Amino acid sequence: MTRWNRALRGALLTSALALVSAAQAQTANxxxxxxPQDPGSWDPIDTFLVNWSAVANNVFDGLVARTPDLKIIPALATEWTISDDGLTYRFTLREGVTFHNGEPFNADAVKFSFERLLGEEGDKGPQKSNYNVIQSVNVIDPKTVELKLSRPDPVLLTKLTGYGAMIVPPAYIAEKGDDxxxxxxxxxxxxxxxxxxxxxxxxxxxxxxxxxxxxxxxxxxxxxxxxxxxxxxxxxxxxxxxxxxxxxxxxxxxxxxxxxxxxxxxxxGATVYSLRFNTRDGITADPKVRKALVMAVDRATINEAILAGQAKPIASFQSEQTFGNDPSLEAIPFDTAGAQKLLDEAGVKPGATLQIDVRGNDSTFNEVAQAVASYLSTIGITATIKPYETNVLLNDIIPAGRTGAMWQQTWGAWTFDYDNTAYLMYHKGERWNPYGNDPKLDALLESQRGMTNREEREKVLHEIARYVADQALEMPLYNLNQxxxxxxxxxxxxxxxxxxxxxxxxxxx
Structure with missing residues (x-):
C-alpha cells in the first residue's frame, strides 16, 4: 500500500469515526x-385525549402544574390566593416569560386564553364545561389576574394544571387563525x-x-x-x-x-376501563337487563387471566386514588343464575344479540371484550365485537349516539376527582352521555359542584357512585396501571x- 493510499485510508477512517461520533451525540440528545394516537389538533381547547397531553404538556404551560406525585406547584403563576367564599382566584404571574414565537406572556394572554375557551371557539371543543364556572377574567395589572367564579368549584385549581386551561399567545392566534x-x-x-x-x-x-x-x-x-x-x-x-x-x-x-x-x-394510575350501556335503545334500555349483563361476567377471573397483575377490579368508574371513591361499595357479584333470572323477568329470550364497540388498536381490551362475549354466551346472549379506529369511535360514534348496546370507555380521570368523570359521563347533554336523561342524577351531580365542605361533597360523590351502580349504567371492569x-x-x-x-x-x- 502506498503512502498516499495509507493517508487516504486514514483520513477516510477518521472521517467515518467523526460521523459515527456525531450520530451518537445526536442520538444521545x-x-x-x-x-398510539394522533389527536388531530394541538389546540388545548379542542381535546380531551391523554395522548394529546403526553406531547402537549411539553409545549404548553398553565398557571399551575402538577407533579408526578400529584402536588400542585407554581408554573406561569408564582403564587395565588383563593377568597374565603371560593369565588375569587388571584394569580401573581411569572415575569420574563415568552411564548415560542417571542411574544410576551402577561395577564392579557391569560384573559385571552380563558375568554377564548369560554367563548365561541370553546363551543367547538369538549373542554368548556370543565371551566364554565369562570364568570369573568379581570386584569389587575400586567402581572396580576383574577378569575371570578359564579359558584365555588373545589376541583378548579387541579383543572388549571391541564388541557383547556393552557395559556396560548393572543397575537399569534390573531395573525395566523385558529385552523x-x-x-x-x-x-x-x-x-x-x-x-x-x-x-x-x-x-x-x-x-x-x-x-x-x-x-x-x-x-x-x-x-x-x-x-x-x-x-x-x-x-x-x-x-x-x-x-x-x-x-x-x-x-x-x-x-x-x-x-x-x-x-x-x-x-x-387513574385510568379505568368499563363497558358503557346504550340506555335508550334495545334490550339494554332495561336496567334489569343491564344488571344481568354485569352479573354474567366474572370480572375477577378476567383480571387474573388477562391482566397479569397490572390491574385492580373496580366497583365504580374510578380508581382507588380518586377523591370520591367509596371503598365500601361492593361490585355487582358474578352470578350466572341470578343473571339468567333477571333476563327471564325482562322477557329476553335466548339468542338475543348485541354489539360491543371497541378501540381497534387496544389489543389488551380486545382480549377482555372477547372474554366478556364468552361469558354473555352462557346466558344466551350472542355478542359481536365491532372494532373502530380510535378517533372515529371517540369523535363520531359515541358523541352522536351511534354505538352498539355496549361500548368501550377508557378514562384517564386526570383530576383524580370523581366529579371530572361522573359529570362528563352521566349528566344530560355531555359528550360522553349520548343516551342518558336522569333528572335525579343530574341534581346530585350539580349539587356537589358548589360544595366547599370536603366531607359533605365526598358523601354526595359516594351517593352518585351508588346510584350509578344501582342503575347499572356501565359494567365497571378494572383500573389498569400505566x-x-x-x-x-x-x-x-x-x-x-x-x-x-x-x-x-x-x-x-
Missing amino acids: TLTISS YFNTHPVGTGPFSMTSYTARDAVQLKAYEGFWGDKPKLENVTFRFITEPSTALAELQSGRVDMVIPPSVPIGSLPTIEADPKLGIVSTA IYAINKRVKNFIAPPDSRLRLTDVTVE
Missing part, C-alpha cells in the same frame, strides 16, 4: 417515543413544536428561552404508531426509545422483560400516573 394554530401550536413550555405530519409524527425541540430548568434533551420525536405489535417491534429494533400507554399489551410484558436492552416502568416500555438507555424517566409526560429531566445515553 434525542428521544423517540411511540404514541393554523391547530397544527402549528405555540406555547411557553420547555419544548417548541417544529413540525407535525398528521398520522405520522411530531417533532419537538428544546426551547432556549424556557422560563424554568432547561431540558436536557435537544429533540423529542413522537411517532404515531397505532398497532401495538408494530410499536413493540420498533422498540426492539431501537428505532423508538419508549412506548407509552395504552400501547403496551399485557401479553407482551414477558417478551420485553426478557430483552436485556429493555425494561418496564409500571405505576398505579405501563411504559423503555430502552434502558433512557434515564431519569419518572412515570406519571396520568400519562402527562414532562420530559425536562430525561436523558438518553
Whole structure:
C-alpha cells in the first residue's frame, strides 16, 4: 500500500469515526417515543385525549402544574390566593416569560386564553364545561389576574394544571387563525413544536428561552404508531426509545422483560376501563337487563387471566386514588343464575344479540371484550365485537349516539376527582352521555359542584357512585396501571400516573 493510499485510508477512517461520533451525540440528545394516537389538533381547547397531553404538556404551560406525585406547584403563576367564599382566584404571574414565537406572556394572554375557551371557539371543543364556572377574567395589572367564579368549584385549581386551561399567545392566534394554530401550536413550555405530519409524527425541540430548568434533551420525536405489535417491534429494533400507554399489551410484558436492552416502568394510575350501556335503545334500555349483563361476567377471573397483575377490579368508574371513591361499595357479584333470572323477568329470550364497540388498536381490551362475549354466551346472549379506529369511535360514534348496546370507555380521570368523570359521563347533554336523561342524577351531580365542605361533597360523590351502580349504567371492569416500555438507555424517566409526560429531566445515553 502506498503512502498516499495509507493517508487516504486514514483520513477516510477518521472521517467515518467523526460521523459515527456525531450520530451518537445526536442520538444521545434525542428521544423517540411511540404514541398510539394522533389527536388531530394541538389546540388545548379542542381535546380531551391523554395522548394529546403526553406531547402537549411539553409545549404548553398553565398557571399551575402538577407533579408526578400529584402536588400542585407554581408554573406561569408564582403564587395565588383563593377568597374565603371560593369565588375569587388571584394569580401573581411569572415575569420574563415568552411564548415560542417571542411574544410576551402577561395577564392579557391569560384573559385571552380563558375568554377564548369560554367563548365561541370553546363551543367547538369538549373542554368548556370543565371551566364554565369562570364568570369573568379581570386584569389587575400586567402581572396580576383574577378569575371570578359564579359558584365555588373545589376541583378548579387541579383543572388549571391541564388541557383547556393552557395559556396560548393572543397575537399569534390573531395573525395566523385558529385552523393554523391547530397544527402549528405555540406555547411557553420547555419544548417548541417544529413540525407535525398528521398520522405520522411530531417533532419537538428544546426551547432556549424556557422560563424554568432547561431540558436536557435537544429533540423529542413522537411517532404515531397505532398497532401495538408494530410499536413493540420498533422498540426492539431501537428505532423508538419508549412506548407509552395504552400501547403496551399485557401479553407482551414477558417478551420485553426478557430483552436485556429493555425494561418496564409500571405505576398505579387513574385510568379505568368499563363497558358503557346504550340506555335508550334495545334490550339494554332495561336496567334489569343491564344488571344481568354485569352479573354474567366474572370480572375477577378476567383480571387474573388477562391482566397479569397490572390491574385492580373496580366497583365504580374510578380508581382507588380518586377523591370520591367509596371503598365500601361492593361490585355487582358474578352470578350466572341470578343473571339468567333477571333476563327471564325482562322477557329476553335466548339468542338475543348485541354489539360491543371497541378501540381497534387496544389489543389488551380486545382480549377482555372477547372474554366478556364468552361469558354473555352462557346466558344466551350472542355478542359481536365491532372494532373502530380510535378517533372515529371517540369523535363520531359515541358523541352522536351511534354505538352498539355496549361500548368501550377508557378514562384517564386526570383530576383524580370523581366529579371530572361522573359529570362528563352521566349528566344530560355531555359528550360522553349520548343516551342518558336522569333528572335525579343530574341534581346530585350539580349539587356537589358548589360544595366547599370536603366531607359533605365526598358523601354526595359516594351517593352518585351508588346510584350509578344501582342503575347499572356501565359494567365497571378494572383500573389498569400505566405501563411504559423503555430502552434502558433512557434515564431519569419518572412515570406519571396520568400519562402527562414532562420530559425536562430525561436523558438518553
